[in-house]
Amino acid sequence: MNQLSTRTSPDTPWRLASLALAMLLSSLGTSIANVALPTLAREFAASFQAVQWVVLAYLLAVTTALVVVGRLGDQFGRRRLMLAGIGVFVLGSALAAASGSLAWLMAARVVQGLGAAVMMALSMALVGDAVPKSQSGRAMGLLGTMSAVGTALGPSLGGGLVAAFGWPAIFLATAALGLVAFAFAARHLPADARTAAPASFDLPGAALLASALAAYALAMTLPHGTPGTLRLALLLLSLVLAGAFFAVEVRSPAPLLRFALFREPGIGAGFAMAALVNVVAMTTLVVGPFHLARALGLAPAAVGLVMTAGPAVAALLGVPAGRAVDRFGSRRVLRLGLASMAAGCVGFAALPFSLGVPAYVLPLVLTTAGFAIFQAANNTAVVTAVAPERRGLVSALLTLARNLGLVTGASAMGAVFLAATGAASLAAADAAAIAKGTHVAFAVGGLLVAIAFAMTLAPVRAAAAVQGERA
Known part of the structure; x- marks a missing residue:
């Protein structure tokens, strides 16, 4: 048995800091480039549809590589692959900063995304090697916090860098942060255990x-x-x-993937719940700006301020949620998070928009708080339920479920929102129509959360029948 599963090492805080920095870096890479799109369109004389691929190239690279890098980490060593991934991310960032054309920049973002996929897939998997099992909940909560911080920090940091130094500065900043992350990981992450020669890939x-x-x-x-x-x-x-x-x-x-994994108690349900919940989380990002600007008439600065309430709540609750998982168990905390998300969706769907900003902020806080609590509990339950030699793959699948939920939510819930307004386009919809679209979209979101909550019941009964576990 790995000693780290039962006893704290003096190096544990530094190991956890290394993983947190890697998670921050990968999420920062997702959001920091968005704010530079208007500048890039002007610099490269390109359409907005063309420069969108600066963001999409990163997202596609991450999504397609997750499972592969997770499996490679299990076979060849998670620490060494994490170091390689951070190095690839730094290389992609440097190439992006030096780009002289939009095509070169998009190719560099693909390289950057491949490195980010490694960090996303292996950060959670390495928790089992880096911290005692009794502290895995708070470690997962910290990683969730860093992911939320990176997502929230990206636009403001990117905007400041672009304004002060130009668009290459955003990629130079991620390269510099990547070098710090590499130094931390190389110094503090535990060495890979010696294993038999890996099977063919x-x-x-x-x-x-x-x-x-x-x-x-x-x-x-x-x-x-x-x-x-x-x-x-x-x-x-x-x-x-x-x-x-x-x-x-x-x-x-x-x-690459044994499908029997999805039949193990709680594993398949954990993946499915992660996908469903992230569809709802993306709804707040897709629908929120339109509701705040068009239904409530807020100025862009005010819209941004209100929208930051969600990531701020998620960041603040990540570590406390993880501590609750360690103390009360993942199952109870998981249900608490889903109940909070359901209450938030009901608020979005039922509160009249005539009540103004408070009628949006209160459901937003409930939804994002529930999301942070759910993430800490579900990540801990799924990743710690499998043998160490499969943690890389399982962590990658869990992150993949999250990403697929996000990209599906952006498309599907956006379509639901538009259809519910009854207008041919969002530009033609009035305030009441926008509010109706918000109500319907979050009513659908509430249904998805209810399905996820129902999934928490089946694994409990199955586990109780086999092992006599306490529900």
Whole structure:
């Protein structure tokens, strides 16, 4: 047994700081470039649809690589792959800062995204190696906090850097932070355990899965105005590739992914709940700006201020939620988080927009607080439920479920919102129509949270029947 699972090492705080910095860096890379898009459009004389690919290239690279890097970490060592991933992220950041064309910048963002995929996939997996099992909840809570901080900090930090030094500064800043993260990880992360020679890597399965995920993520992130036939074709392609991946895996002697994993108590449900909950989380980011600006008539600065309440609450509650998981168990805390999210969705769906900003902020606080609590509990429950040699893959799958929930929520809940307004376009919708769209979108979100809550009941009964566990 790994001593770190039962006893605190003097180096534990530094190990946890290394993982927290890696998580901060990967989430910062997601959000810091958005604010520079208008500047990039002007600098490269490109359309807004073209410069959007600076963001999409990073997102697609992360989504397609997660499972592959998680499996590689389990086979070849999570510490050494984490160091390689941070190095790739730094390289991508430096290439982005030196870009002389939009195409070069997008290619650099793909490199940066591949490095970020490693950090996202392995940060949670390394918790089991870096901290005692009794502290895994608070460690997961800290990682959730750092993810929220990175997401919230990106726009403001990026805006300040662009205004003061120009757009390359945002990538130079992430490169510098990446060097700090590399130094911390190299100094403090525990060495990889010696294992037998790894099995051969399932290259055909990896290629098929990455292609299927890329096709799906691309379909979900295509800009508005893209022909619907293209989106449908990409979705059909993703289904065909997913079917081919399944056929390859069931015949492979060393598959990338064993599907029996999803039948283990709490594992499959944990992935599904993560996807559903992140659809709802994305709804606050997609619908919120339109509701605040169009239904409530707030100025852009005020919209931004109100929107920061969500990440701020999530950041503040991450560590306390993790401590609650360590003390009361993940199951109870998981249900508390989902109950809070459900209450927030009911508030969004039921409170009249005539009540103004408070009628939006209160549900937002409930929803994001519940999201932070859920994340700490679900991440801990899923990642600590598997053997150490599978933590990289499981952490990657959990992060993949989160990302797929986010990209699906951006597309699907945006479509629900627009349809509920009854207008041909959001530009043509009045305040009442926008408010109606908000109510309907979050009513659907509340239904998704209710489904997730129902999933917490089945694993309890299954575990109790087999092991006599206490519900």
